[in-house]
Amino acid sequence: MGTAGRPRSEESHKAILQAAYDLLHEGGFARFTFERVAARAGVSRSTIYRWWPSKGALAMESAFDALSVELAFEPSRSPVDNFRTRLRLVAVALKGRPGRIIAGMLAEGQQDPGTIEIFTKLYIEPARRITRALLHQAVDEGFLRPDFDIEMAIDIAFGALYHQLLLGRTLERDWIDRLVDFIFRGALIEPSPIPN
Amino acid sequence: MGTAGRPRSEESHKAILQAAYDLLHEGGFARFTFERVAARAGVSRSTIYRWWPSKGALAMESAFDALSVELAFEPSRSPVDNFRTRLRLVAVALKGRPGRIIAGMLAEGQQDPGTIEIFTKLYIEPARRITRALLHQAVDEGFLRPDFDIEMAIDIAFGALYHQLLLGRTLERDWIDRLVDFIFRGALIEPSPIPN
Numbered sequence: 275m276g277t278a279g280r281p282r283s284e285e286s287h288k289a290i291l292q293a294a295y296d297l298l299h300e301g302g303f304a305r306f307t308f309e310r311v312a313a314r315a316g317v318s319r320s321t322i323y324r325w326w327p328s329k330g331a332l333a334m335e336s337a338f339d340a341l342s343v344e345l346a347f348e349p350s351r352s353p354v355d356n357f358r359t360r361l362r363l364v365a366v367a368l369k370g371r372p373g374r375i376i377a378g379m380l381a382e383g384q385q386d387p388g389t390i391e392i393f394t395k396l397y398i399e400p401a402r403r404i405t406r407a408l409l410h411q412a413v414d415e416g417f418l419r420p421d422f423d424i425e426m427a428i429d430i431a432f433g434a435l436y437h438q439l440l441l442g443r444t445l446e447r448d449w450i451d452r453l454v455d456f457i458f459r460g461a462l463i464e465p466s467p468i469p470n
Numbered sequence: 471m472g473t474a475g476r477p478r479s480e481e482s483h484k485a486i487l488q489a490a491y492d493l494l495h496e497g498g499f500a501r502f503t504f505e506r507v508a509a510r511a512g513v514s515r516s517t518i519y520r521w522w523p524s525k526g527a528l529a530m531e532s533a534f535d536a537l538s539v540e541l542a543f544e545p546s547r548s549p550v551d552n553f554r555t556r557l558r559l560v561a562v563a564l565k566g567r568p569g570r571i572i573a574g575m576l577a578e579g580q581q582d583p584g585t586i587e588i589f590t591k592l593y594i595e596p597a598r599r600i601t602r603a604l605l606h607q608a609v610d611e612g613f614l615r616p617d618f619d620i621e622m623a624i625d626i627a628f629g630a631l632y633h634q635l636l637l638g639r640t641l642e643r644d645w646i647d648r649l650v651d652f653i654f655r656g657a658l659i660e661p662s663p664i665p666n
Contacts, residue, residue, distance in 0.1 A: 380636050381577035390638050398637065426652045429645075433633030434626050440576050440636075441594065442586050449625075456622045460656015 289315040290322055294336035299371045302378040303389065306333055330389065333379075334396030341372045351468050353412035358454045360408065361431060364401075365445040373439055380440065402428050415467055422461045430457060485511040486518055490532035495567045498574040499585060502529055526588030529575070534593055537568045547664050549608035554650045556604065557627060560597075561641035569635055576636065598624050611663055618657045626653060 293314035297306055306329055312319045326332040344367045349356050367373065376397070383390035405428050412418045434453055438445050489510035493502055502525055508515045522528040540563045545552045563569065572593070579586035601624050608614045630649055634641050 377580045381580035383638075384573045384577035384636065387638060390636075394637060423648060423652055426648050429633065430626050430630050430649070430652060433631070434629035436633055436636070437625065437629030440580065440586075440632070441590060442579075442583060452619060452622050453626070456619055456626060 286315070286317050286321055287325060290317060290325070290332070291336045291339050294332050295340050295371075295375075298333055298336065298375050298378070303329075303333055303382045308332070328392070330392030331396060333375075334392060337372055337375045337379075338397055338400065341367055344370075344372065352417060352466065353408045353415065354417045354458065354462065354466075357405070357408045357412065358451070360405065361435070361454055362447060362450050364435060365447070365450045368435060368439050369445055376436070377439055380436070398432075401432070405431065416463055417466055418458070418461050419463060427457050482511070482513050482517055483521065486513060486521070486528070487532045487535050490528050491536050491567075491571075494529055494533065494571050494574070499526075499529055499578045504528070524588070526585065527592060529571075530588060530592030533568055533571045533575075534596060537563055540566075540568070548613060548662065549604045549611065550613045550654065550658070550662075553601070553604045553608065554647070556601065557631070557650055558643060558646050560631060561643070561646045564631060564635050564641055572632070573635055576632070594628070597628070601627065612659055613662055614654070614657050615659060623653050 290311060293311050294306070297310055297314060308319050308322050308329060311332065312322055315322075322332065326335065345360065345363045347356075347359050347363060350359070368376065379389060379393045379397070383393055406424060409418070409422070409424045409427060413420055413422055413424070431453065435445065438449070486507060489507050490502070493506055493510060504515050504518050504525055507528065508518055511518075518528065522531065541556065541559045543552075543555050543559060546555070564572065575585060575589045575593075579589055602620060605614070605618070605620045605623060609616060609618055609620070627649065631641065634645070
């Protein structure tokens with residue numbers, strides 16, 4: 275057997291993620307079912323089950339997949355600058371469809387702890403890992419003081435972002451820059467390892 | 471006319487707030503109606519309308535009323551310490567019934583912007599005003615640097631608290647203390663105006 279089947283399989287995989295993302299955006303997680311996704315993507319339900327064990331897993335992967343495209347950027351040599359760039363991109367994404375999906379998952383999770391568990395495992399934790407790596411790098415390379423509380427910085431960054439999102443406030447670039455300045459205040463080592 | 475009517479009126483007022491609070495806790499805002507509150511409090515609907523123009527106004531006042539009792543404390547001479555004490559008390563309250571009500575309002579508000587508007591006006595804004603006053607006092611009295619970003623500190627404090635709440639994380643005292651330390655890092659003026 276050659277690789278003849280692979281392109282079709284990859285195409286289905288992609289179609290399922292896109293259909294899932296569209297349905298989540300249209301009707302939220304409460305009305306999200308494998309049946310609807312299968313119909314929209316033009317595949318059988320068993321095809322979906324082959325890749326995803328639950329609707330929560332599919333929902334989160336579809337949102338995370340779409341988000342990771344929007345969050346891609348060319349990193350600079352300064353992890354502090356990369357942290358700022360990342361938060362700016364997250365803010366832009368939160369203004370759009372991923373933001374509505376995330377707000378919806380958080381809302382639905384207040385009635386159903388299982389949704390929060392899935393959301394945490396498949397979205398919050400991966401997002402935190404990326405941010406954590408940037409901040410660890412910033413400490414290791416001498417941009418931030420060694421006693422910088424990385425976990426609290428992450429709690430604060432995402433907490434403040436989601437708070438704005440849930441209260442329907444616009445995530446302006448100026449506000450993001452003030453947030454980043456606040457987070458790094460008193461923690462930056464001068465002069466920075468990279469001369470400006 | 472004497473004051474004979476007042477005690478009964480005050481009693482009804484209190485009974486309505488208590489009934490509203492209990493109903494919100496039991497069924498959330500979606501199932502909250504003046505009819506149910508009236509039945510529970512043993513008053514007529516018109517009595518409720520006399521004091522509250524909408525169910526949102528009543529819901530928030532009942533939650534805020536209950537919360538303000540839990541948040542009362544004997545202030546110290548240091549507004550920085552008072553900020554810490556206040557956040558600790560907010561955290562304790564968020565672990566209990568007010569936390570469930572707030573999470574429910576935020577969740578329901580994702581489908582209905584009117585709920586967020588009421589919630590912001592009647593709960594978020596008053597809560598921010600109290601915190602803002604403490605931080606302004608801290609700057610004015612020389613505890614915090616004049617360039618301290620008070621509005622961002624408030625966004626961060628409430629953002630981080632609600633984020634933990636919505637993700638079902640326990641609001642431990644140690645975490646609150648780290649949050650407060652993070653917020654004030656690099657902003658405290660030493661020596662403080664009050665010698666320890």
